[in-house]
Amino acid sequence: MTDEPGPAERALYLAAVRGGGRLRPEDLAPADRPALAALVARGLLTPTATGWTAASPRALGERIGVELRNRALCLLRYAERLPAALGPLAGAYDAARHPVGSPPPLGPRAVEPRSEGPGAEAPGTGARGAGDPGAGTVGGAAEVRRRVGELVSECREEVLAAQPGPRPLEGLRMALAQDLSLLRRGCSLRTLYQPVTLTDPAVRSQIALRTGQGAQVRVLAEPYERVLVFDRAVAVIPAAEDLGRAVFLTDSTTVAHLVAQFERDWARAAPAGRYLDAPSATTVRIGRLLARGLTQRAVAGRLGVSERTVAAHISRLRDRYGAQTLFHLGWQLRGEHHD
Template identity: 80%
Template sequence: MTDEPGPAERALYLAAVRGGGRLLPEDLAPADRPALAALVARGLLAPTSTGWTAAGPRALGDRIGLELRTRALRLLQYAERLPGTLGPLARAYEEARHPVGGPPAVAPYGGDPGVVDPRAADPRAADPKAADPGAGTVDDAAEVRRRVGELVSECRQEVLAAQPGPRPLEGLRMALAQDLSLLRRGCSLRTVYQPVTLADPGVRSQVALRTGQGAQVRVLAEPYGRVLVFDRAVAVIPAAEDLSRAVFLTDPTTVAYLAGQFERDWARATPAARHLDPLSPATVRIGRLLARGLTQRAVATRLGISERTVAAHISRLRDRYGAHTLFHLGWQLRGEQHD
């Protein structure tokens, strides 16, 4: 028994303590019998010849803590063994779904993805009837999440994720274990977010947990489409604005096009490290004025500070957004909707 005492047990135990550490049969009501039995089983009350005496709860806490730590250790050991135990089943499942060849080759990180012949990338493309039967529109949000999770678990090389707009923190937390498992398997994970996403401290913390294990994250302050690409073989795009429906695509030409769109956005995005530390209020205010089209001198006049001070803040903003000119910076800030 490792759960905590309930309200009835606590009340009965406190009554024994207030009675000098003893509990007599005449002190009990019929409704107290279940709580009494539970307290005796926990070791908080010890039977005597005349009734029961209260025992110290610290020993119970130590014992329960030891039991929980032992159980946790066993669960961790089981979790470590589970992938190996399921390995033969997973391989049989993957071979049944992909009987011919493997996923297409992936361009090296930071290199030109190049042009891949869809038929060479996936021999099944020569025969439309051999297309993945899992392709198509899924109308149930829970089923979408399940199938995306399955694709992450089956991934062999890389996941590309373009995720515009705010990200639900709870969803990121739930996906953390699976994402870290993906990275430990040697797969790459590249994600593009918008600046508004990293405005949430909780989201920044989740992003840092992934980047600390090798994930790459960039930020793009302009509109782009939501897409997930797995091993350049399967792409997932939303089929409804509320993300309750999704389309799973396996046509090689379509998947290659979506992967190319991702690479284009990735090349224009800036490393997330520049966004993980929040800007100072003064820098944010200057950024808002720049987004409205004010010049450096006009910003200095508006705020009553020197142009040199404004230039220092602009330099920080340029570093963060990868902007080479003041016009480019203002355009990026307008995309972020500072005004």
């Protein structure tokens, strides 16, 4: 039983505490029986010869914490194994879609040439760009994200990304796992940012997580157009000024032109290393201790500092690694070298 006690269980437990830590049968109403059974099952009440005795909630919290952490570790390990386990199926799927000798894949739902007749559209792609048989407009931010996510998942060699302006932190966090998976399977990821993007420490931390796995980032202090290019076969650009709609391009001449623009901007851009601040030595050491499994209090005792100081360093580490919880942070730091 790993869920939290409900209101009836809490009330009955508090009644036992107010009664000196003991609960007698005559103290119970018939309606208390389900809460009593649940408290006994949780270990918060221990049966005795004369009734029940209250047990420490801390012990329950530690036990449930261990159970949840073990369960989370199993899920994380499963998540890491799953892509490899599905590899043979993915290979068969790719082979069926793109037999040997066929043109290279154009990504999920690649837009086919326009059918004959004015105004004809391919199913599911929306309106087409005039005169460009490889263009398809997708409306709706959720649908655009889904299509781009599919392209990232099926990318085989390279992603080029020109991202002007500030970057939404939540979007970077949501895309982190997919970006790291892309890098781990050997694909190249090159991204252009403007200096304003790197003014946010949390965004810098997200970018550093990617560069730590081999992504390349440069900063260009001048205007440029937003574009994503996958395997130099599919390009994605905003539909006019509306970032909630995007045009997916597969025409080889158009894509080559966008790649040439990206390479021109990339050559003029500066490496982003100086923007990505390294954490302090104390922050690094706290991270290593957390990766060993030490609690915040234990880390404070080991280093001889206050828990508030440790909490401040942990906050910076959580921003840097995009970790939502202390356990998640420890998992993210598991590959660091320890003292």
